[in-house]
Amino acid sequence: MLPDRKEYPCQVIDMSPGGVSLNAPVSGRKGDRVVAYLDHIGRVEGELARLFQGGFAMTIQAGERKREKLANQLTWLANRSALGLPEDRRFERVTPENKFTQVTLGDGRTFPCRILDMSRSGAAVRSTIVPNVGTPVTLGGSRGLVVRAFQDGFAMEFSHALTEDELRQQFGAVA
Secondary structure, eight states: OTTTTOOOOOOOEEEEEEEEEEEEEEEOOTOEEEEETTTTTEEEEEEEEEEEEEEEEEEOOOHHHHHHHHOOOOOOOOHHHHHTTTSSSSSSBBBBBOOOOOOOOTTSOEEEEEEEEEEETTEEESSSSSOOTOOEEETTEEEEEEEEEEEEEEEEEEESSHHHHHHHHHOOOBB
């Protein structure tokens, strides 16, 4: 996502805990704030550092703990195929067919939201509200707790793991 708040597809060319090069159909200007949602990594935020044919490079703005976690994740990704390592999650992450739904707070207020991705155990959601970690919420018909907050949304863990049928019924076919 560029400063105009529009989202564009991108593909990682090269990545380290301090920066990432992306193939992208659109780029901004040097110094622009960029937010990227990357498969197996999640949300990274930084500044556009340089432009090149077909994409751009960006710095990654993260604290020491997040950089260390990112370094571990990149090492795991680099080695998983060679070592035959399994996916490092309880359940596979999927994108629902019905991405647009609503989140309900404990007091009954509802807000529109967009599901970024989800699994049988939880979901990452973009929303105009960002509840505090530990806040009880309901997504569609599934209750849970907010486990992580980020600038434009939050991640929640369902109170119980959903079956694949429950995922399909509540959020449509998953891919």
